[in-house]
Amino acid sequence: MTMDITQPAEKIMPSISTNKLRIGRHRGLITAIVTLALLVAFILKVSATPLGYYDISQLVSGGTTLAIAAMGQTLVILSGGFDLSAAAVISLVNVSLASFPMGSITSPALLFAIGIGIGVAVGAVNGFFIAFLRLQPIVVTLATMFILQGITLLVMDNPGGYIDGSLYEFMASDLIPNTLPMSGALILLCLVLWYWLKRTPYGIALYAAGGDPESARSAGVSVAWVRFLTYVLAGGMYGVAGVTISAQTGAGDPLVGNPMLLQMFAAVVVGGTLLGGGRGGLTGSAIGAFVLILMVNILLILNVSAYYSTIAESSILLIAVLIGAIHGKSVLANNLSRFTTRLGAWREGVLPSQRNFTSQRLSLPGEVSRVPAAAIGWREWIQRNRASIRLALPAFVCFLIVLVATEAILGNAVLNGRYYNTLLVLSCFLAILALGQGSVILTGGLDLSIPWTIALAGIVVSKMAAGSNAELIYAIPFVLLMGAFIGLLNGSGIVILGLSPIVMTLAMNGMLQGVSLLYSGGTPDGFAAPLLRTFMTQRFLGVTPVVIFLILFVIFAVLLLTRTPFGRRIYAIGNSVRAAELSGIGVKRTVVMVYMLSGVCAALVGILLSGLSGQASLGMGDEYLLPSIAAVVVGGTLITGGRGNYIGMLGGVLLLTALQTLLAGTTFPMSTRQIVFGLVILGAVIALRERR
Amino acid sequence: MKQFLKNASHALGLALAFGAVAAPAMAEGKHKIFLSMSYIGNDWQAEAANMLKAMAASPAYADKVDLQVQVAGPNAQKQIQQINSMVQAGADAIIVYPISPTALNAAVKNACAKGVTVIAYDSIIEEPCAYNVHIDQKVWGEKSAQWLVDQLGGKGRVVMITGVPGTTVDSLRNEGAKAVFAANPGIEVVAEANGMWSQAVARTELSKIVATRPWDEIDGVWMQAGCYTANSMQSEAGIPDDKIRPCAGEASNGGRIQMLPVGTEVDGANGTYRPMGAKRWSSGSQNFTGALALKLAVQKLEGGEIPALTDVPQNIVTNDNIKLCLEGTWKEMSEGCNVFQPSIIPNPGWFASIYSELTPEVGLQAALIGQPE
Secondary structure (H helix, E strand, O other): OOOOOOOHHHHHOOOOOHHHHHHHHHHHHHHHHHHHHHHHHHHHHHOOOOOOHHHHHHHHHHHHHHHHHHHHHHHHHHOOOOOOOHHHHHHHHHHHHHOOOOOOOOOHHHHHHHHHHHHHHHHHHHHHHHHHOOOOHHHHHHHHHHHHHHHHHHHOOOOEOOOOHHHHHHHHOEEEOOOEEHHHHHHHHHHHHHHHHHHOHHHHHHHHHHHOHHHHHHOOOOHHHHHHHHHHHHHHHHHHHHHHHHHHHOOEOOOOOOOHHHHHHHHHHHOOOOOOOOOOOHHHHHHHHHHHHHHHHHHHHHOOOHHHHHHHHHHHHHHHHHHHHOOOOOHHHHHHHHHHHHHHHHHHOOOHHHOOOOOOOOOOOHHHHOOOOOOOOHHHHHHHOHHHHHHHHHHHHHHHHHHHHHHHHOOOOOOOHHHHHHHHHHHHHHHHHHHHHHHHHHOOOOOOOHHHHHHHHHHHHHHHHOOOOOOHHHHHHHHHHHHHHHHHHHHHHHHOOOOOHHHHHHHHHHHHHHHHHHHHOOOOOOOOOHHHHHHHHOOEOOEOHHHHHHHHHHHHHHHHHHHOHHHHHHHHHHHOHHHHHHOOOOHHHHHHHHHHHHHHHHHHHHHHHHHHHOOOOOOOOHHHHHHHHHHHHHOOOOOOOOOOOHHHHHHHHHHHHHHHHHHHOOOOOHHHHHHHHHHHHHHHHHHHOOOO | OHHHHHHHHHHHHHHHHHHHHHOOOOOOOOEEEEEEEOOOOOHHHHHHHHHHHHHHHOHHHHOOEEEEEEEOOOOHHHHHHHHHHHHHOOOOEEEEOOOOOOOOHHHHHHHHHOOOEEEEEOOOOOOOOOEEEEOOHHHHHHHHHHHHHHHOOOOEEEEEEEOOOOOHHHHHHHHHHHHHHHHOOOEEEEEEEEOOOOHHHHHHHHHHHHHHOOHHHOOEEEEOOOHHHHHHHHHHOOOOHHHOOOEEEOOEHHHHHHHOOOOOOOOOOEOOEOOOOOOEEEOOOOOOHHHHHHHHHHHHHOOOOOOOEEEOOOOOEEOOOOOEOOOOOHHHHHOOOOEOOOOOOOOOOOEOOOOOOOOOOOOHHHHHHOOOO
């Protein structure tokens, strides 16, 4: 999996001396250690009261859960995978431990065993689907995440329960009095195990399978088993993390783990592990986790005001990752040297554009260049588009099944025009996001800045329009440009500074949240223009105007991805950055444009969403991030890029929206709904499975 | 219950007044008080924090309190870390919007052991050494549901839009409401969806429900947040104002404007943000609880005693007692007004539950921009 699309040069260039290589390989880790040391030094220096051993041991135990979970996630990432279910495992372990009757389990060892057991079981399920059924890690773990969240709510639907005090006592005790707290010892134990594991055949195979699965396979590594074992091991570590947070809290809370998911990825990246596999290590991730945890203290010491806190946090994250990216062979250095070379050439006047070359373009005889577009029968058409249809079909088939189920359970669906109208109105948000997020995913990236791009766009357009139609003439173009600009920043950070897409867009999301709060002063005002409201909510001859817009948008999206050079370039980059570069594609320019497309799509969704609601609200984009990814992958897109088409994504959107509509019309408990939701996603991707 | 609440709040008011009088001037410096907020991405949190800041800036407290505000987001682990570092930074009191009622227990206990006063507002901290200031959410669920049952004459099809699943507030409210609905066999809950306490989500969820079940098959709506949205949707669907289904739910200003009789003069009405005589029960988590928590914290720090649980009144607004405020000063609100001009509050999702007789220091300006009266 190549999440980081901008690192190929580094991978390919051989290092001159082994000594240099060694430093290069550990550069990420070293940077993380230096960053952590700087933060600790700063806290020690500015802290109002001196930090005693007690304070430090508390800091360590505060970071333990995140550190151990991030270490588990690192294993998966090293193997070339991705685990979205990690945080859900933590919550499940927490509520499971808290649901035992008080006093029935009083041994910390037993509690650890139960937690690890749950994690291992989940890991085995993930591993089975990913390693043996060869399904995409991100989709499988997304589905298991929903299922686990459902099971968690089934075990305990609100915070409560009790975890035996012995666990807290154990974790709060010192292994070596006044030197090493138990939580710190636990992290060290995990690290020792890791260094041992690294030297076993499994450890070597892990790096091999993550770095280049094909070569690993040729070299006789059983890639499937390595992957399976990785998910099981990682699951066990999430289990441990679930136990440590239980020790820290002493009770259950079904939501306790969920917000740690994105933090976990940030910790991994700060720790110097390359998303995409094959490079990095667990030590860095543990340190990365502490860098993140210490930010809380830093913000407190600096007394950063509430509205600025997400901006400050994101900046620290970016800076920490950037420092790691600055070295002789980094993308940034590469870009800089290329820029100076170009500048020098420009001064000397030897740039190709400055010279008067006569066109050397080959001219083809006219009659050969065009294949006569003979009418083809539908059989041939199917034959030609077989691959695309196979990708798109499962989502549509599942959509039809959901449709029939809706008719059977709720009635009033299949022959009801209003039902389809509502379905399409509600689908338009995800359908638009799918073009942006889908294109980004096709190039092998991911856009996490969607939620607050949506919110900011909605807030700005409502405030500018202030309930009047005339203002829309400039408000809408302005907001769409703003979306493009956000995308430009994302794309530039990724291709010029060489940041990983996850980090760049995650930080962007945090910054946009701060900007939205500052711009709106905490409470957005203004109304959507009446025209926009009519566009989203009224019906003419039973059809809401936005449905017509959606149809036009779908045609545009399909043409954009299949019939334009831009679309072709996206697929080329997704298939192989190197090959795309060598065939003369402006990879960087295209990648930036893809993120700009995503920004514009998100801004458009913000505008439409404010039209539907009548005004904007701060968190209104929050519900769209995971569905935007889910719709894209359920529609047959390969998360590692290069494969997928927009019609399939549209099928995914319709499927998810229809499923949510079905579930909203029932009185099923929330737990059941999430389990059903996860199972349908899993079912759709099993149907997508490629046979060999 | 009502009488008890009234007595309790009177007693509390007296105690506060006494505390304020008896407190000697703090010569040795200000009280160091920290606020650990949860998520800031919604109106309720922003308003509550504004009121708390206004309280700290009000003449009675400005030279007593040094307030620092931090945000923990939705992440309980982060809030634990925040509380620990606040204790370490020498806090006298910590005011918390708790993300989890259980997860903070150990951190809070540790803070108490160091002599720090911990007060939670709106949501709950279970640790016994913490003080809590909030409405009784289960009673909220019961009263709102009972009103709806009465409106429907004990018979009808009800749609429920709940909050964030897995939270205590959500489950207490649902528990209370469902018990009432179950006790009335004529009431049928026909659909239930998670509204996430957001008008935007309430809109999409309700649209999904209405896709297969048109409005004429729904008799009443129970929403933790989003009655404004439900009424707007009916209006857009061509349902005349007097036929809008009764709705029991939160205290958004938009929803309250819609409760005013048709023809009431208001400034800045727009679209469905206008008086339509909609049948409503409106109450919510009270936004002044944070400001009250600060007051109690100071009282405690000055040697006073405060109750472990301050159960604040629900301030229920129905069509019988809805009244438009002209300016929104505390004095005006104390005379019974409970909804604000759209020209002053352009955001209909803004929460109007800001009045308490216990907090005369803060009024509309406090909730809007953090300025005391």
